[in-house]
Amino acid sequence: LEVTGKGRRQRDVVISDRVRALIDQHQVDQLASTASRRKMSAVAAVPPDPAGAGSASASAAALAVPLAPGDPRRPLIGALRPPPARWALGTDGRPVQVVEPADGDSALEASALYQSLRRLFERAAERAHLASPPLDGADLRRISTHWLRHTFANRALEGGVSLAVVRDMLGHADLATTSIYLRTEQRTMARE
Numbered sequence: 307l308e309v310t311g312k313g314r315r316q317r318d319v320v321i322s323d324r325v326r327a328l329i330d331q332h333q334v335d336q337l338a339s340t341a342s343r344r345k346m347s348a349v350a351a352v353p354p355d356p357a358g359a360g361s362a363s364a365s366a367a368a369l370a371v372p373l374a375p376g377d378p379r380r381p382l383i384g385a386l387r388p389p390p391a392r393w394a395l396g397t398d399g400r401p402v403q404v405v406e407p408a409d410g411d412s413a414l415e416a417s418a419l420y421q422s423l424r425r426l427f428e429r430a431a432e433r434a435h436l437a438s439p440p441l442d443g444a445d446l447r448r449i450s451t452h453w454l455r456h457t458f459a460n461r462a463l464e465g466g467v468s469l470a471v472v473r474d475m476l477g478h479a480d481l482a483t484t485s486i487y488l489r490t491e492q493r494t495m496a497r498e
Contacts, residue, residue: 459487
């Protein structure tokens, strides 16, 4: 999986066949949803035209063929929201409002993913008292993407993943940076 990581560096992330199958299924589902939204959008985007001019070309544009699952250009997580409606001139020269769907062919921006995670953590914090035993909502409000990254590194190292592999997974340039995630006894063991 090609990703743009911290510092906008491109790198490859190795995933298991099982995870790849889940991603492929997600993209098939996303494609089906996108096709459905495109059809609805084509109907909504093209106002009735008594002369019949303009509607065919606008419908064709709205129903453009999306990227297929497995296409290396297809994003892992597609855009969640449609872009705002815009005005364009129809083939007859009259202005028409074009409503484009969130097509899934556009990658979700990093800031949008961050905001989605923030909303998830906020909702979890609001419901923390309902857990058994109750959780501390304040702790959930402090969760960040950096915290998730840090937790991943700690859990991977505790689970026996080598320091070099965790370094590569985090995109660090050297082991010294990754070793900050090691506990004191692990640091000694890694040095030895």
